[in-house]
Amino acid sequence: MELSDTVAVAQAQAGDSGAFRVLVERHSRNLFRLAFRMTGQQEDAEDVVQETFLRAYKQLAKFDGRASFGTWLYRIAANCSLDLIRARKRRNEQQEAAPEDARDETQSLPDAAPAPDRLALSSEVGRQVAAVLDGLSEMERTAFVLRHYEGMCIDEIGRALGVQPNAAKHSIFRAVQKLRRALEPLVSSAV
Amino acid sequence: MNHLSEEQLVLYYYGEDGSPDVAGHLAACEACRAQYAGLQRVLNVVDMAPVPERNANYGAQVWSRLQPRLGSRGRGWTGVLWWPARHWAAAAAVAVLMVTAFLAGRYYPHAQPVQQAANTGQVRERILLIAVGEHLERSQMVLVELMNAAPGHALDVSSERDRAADLVAENRLYRQTAARAGDVRVANMLDQLEPVLLEIARGPDRLTSGQLERLRQRIESGGIMFKVRVVGSAVRDREQKITVNQNSSSS
Numbered sequence: 001m002e003l004s005d006t007v008a009v010a011q012a013q014a015g016d017s018g019a020f021r022v023l024v025e026r027h028s029r030n031l032f033r034l035a036f037r038m039t040g041q042q043e044d045a046e047d048v049v050q051e052t053f054l055r056a057y058k059q060l061a062k063f064d065g066r067a068s069f070g071t072w073l074y075r076i077a078a079n080c081s082l083d084l085i086r087a088r089k090r091r092n093e094q095q096e097a098a099p100e101d102a103r104d105e106t107q108s109l110p111d112a113a114p115a116p117d118r119l120a121l122s123s124e125v126g127r128q129v130a131a132v133l134d135g136l137s138e139m140e141r142t143a144f145v146l147r148h149y150e151g152m153c154i155d156e157i158g159r160a161l162g163v164q165p166n167a168a169k170h171s172i173f174r175a176v177q178k179l180r181r182a183l184e185p186l187v188s189s190a191v
Numbered sequence: 192m193n194h195l196s197e198e199q200l201v202l203y204y205y206g207e208d209g210s211p212d213v214a215g216h217l218a219a220c221e222a223c224r225a226q227y228a229g230l231q232r233v234l235n236v237v238d239m240a241p242v243p244e245r246n247a248n249y250g251a252q253v254w255s256r257l258q259p260r261l262g263s264r265g266r267g268w269t270g271v272l273w274w275p276a277r278h279w280a281a282a283a284a285v286a287v288l289m290v291t292a293f294l295a296g297r298y299y300p301h302a303q304p305v306q307q308a309a310n311t312g313q314v315r316e317r318i319l320l321i322a323v324g325e326h327l328e329r330s331q332m333v334l335v336e337l338m339n340a341a342p343g344h345a346l347d348v349s350s351e352r353d354r355a356a357d358l359v360a361e362n363r364l365y366r367q368t369a370a371r372a373g374d375v376r377v378a379n380m381l382d383q384l385e386p387v388l389l390e391i392a393r394g395p396d397r398l399t400s401g402q403l404e405r406l407r408q409r410i411e412s413g414g415i416m417f418k419v420r421v422v423g424s425a426v427r428d429r430e431q432k433i434t435v436n437q438n439s440s441s442s
Contacts, residue, residue: 004361006322017261024257025250032249036242053257065321065430068328129240147205148237151336154207169202176201180233187232 005069013060020060024053027070030150031077037145038081040130048084052077067159074150075160078142085138125186132182136175143168144175195223200230206339214342231341321430323377326361327423329354330384333391334416338407346398348391355391362388380418387415 003011003022011019028049035048055076056063063072133141142161146152154172158165195203195216200223202208217224333351340346366381387410398406410416 004322004325006325010321017258020261021254021258024254028250028253029245032245033242037240042243049253050257050260053253054260057261064434065325068325125236125239126241129237133240148234153335169198172205173198173201176230176234177197179237180230183233183236184229187229187236 009063009069020057027073031073034074034077034150035081037149039084040134044084048077048080051080071156071160078160082138128183128186132179136178139171140175143171147172194220200227204230204234323365324423324426324430326365327419330358331416331419334410338410340403343400345400346403347396348398349396352391352394355388359388359392377422380422383413383415384419
């Protein structure tokens with residue numbers, strides 16, 4: 001029988017790095033999936049996974065077991081993703097504000113030509129979905145990703161994001177509305 | 192007739208509103224059914240946004256990059272860095288002993304004559320209460336996902352099946368220990384939960400709508416979800432009381 005998360009966490013809290021390794025190996029793929037849904041970039045998602053486990057390691061003593069370990073990790077990963085998205089936005093704004101001749105031509109290319117990750121979204125639908133997700137607010141995107149892709153219930157999402165369930169619910173509604181507006185014509189034409 | 196709001200349809204899609212009112216209205220109202228079908232089409236399409244796959248060794252790769260960045264933390268971080276596979280069997284045995292000790296400690300408190308032993312016992316009991324609570328929570332999540340799946344459709348349950356397979360082994364351990372310790376309530380509840388978990392674990396990756404419906408009826412008829420929730424809540428309460436006791440005795 002595999003070591004359960006609870007036992008592994010208790011052992012890791014007592015100083016057993018082998019137990020922490022078990023947790024890392026068990027949750028890495030799920031965290032990568034979440035991070036990619038959140039950031040839309042493979043490299044960013046990899047960074048989020050590393051940063052999430054580093055933060056979890058440092059805060060392990062504070063984990064009290066009220067939520068499952070997976071939910072707790074998801075909360076950290078969602079926050080890491082949001083931090084990264086905010087930093088990326090700030091960088092983009094600074095680049096846009098810079099004088100024309102000071103800009104690195106290659107840095108402005110991603111808007112015109114898709115990055116390698118985006119090229120992976122080969123279908124039109126995939127591109128459209130990614131574009132709409134990119135246009136959602138941080139809260140909308142996070143709540144929607146956790147509900148739709150990760151299957152977390154609204155109460156759990158509220159706990160993971162530190163907001164009331166109603167706030168999480170309305171973020172999901174807004175995200176779904178925006179997705180419908182953008183995708184319905186495409187879906188209808190395909191039917 | 193008042194039509195369903197978009198919010199109700201979204202909640203229904205995600206299984207957050209499984210009330211018979213919504214299902215009944217959808218069955219009777221063509222306009223709302225069309226709205227719901229449109230919502231389903233869009234949200235099903237959202238699943239088409241691909242995610243790059245990571246192979247089975249990805250976790251090990253993450254660990255190899257992460258491990259050098261982890262500083263020393265407390266005692267023992269160098270002791271059990273790389274556990275060979277055979278040690279997991281020992282870990283499982285330790286888990287069995289911990290569960291037994293937990294329940295024995297609970298039913299025979301006189302077995303701990305000194306305060307230090309009592310404190311150790313409390314810590315162990317708390318850890319194990321968390322484990323039992325988590326087991327029930329995870330079981331409940333599997334059942335909820337099956338109960339909330341859109342009716343009338345085949346369903347990929349490979350994820351639920353894998354999770355149920357893990358839960359069966361844990362369930363058996365807790366049930367046997369509870370029965371030996373005379374905890375009839377917990378043992379009975381786990382006894383009813385086990386065949387359902389087994390049925391999911393041994394079932395196919397994909398359930399037809401008929402198979403899904405039969406499974407749901409079985410879950411519903413036994414009132415298992417309700418029992419899991421009630422016993423889970425009682426276990427959590429006990430764990431919190433121990434935490435409060437520990438905090439007050441240490442301050």
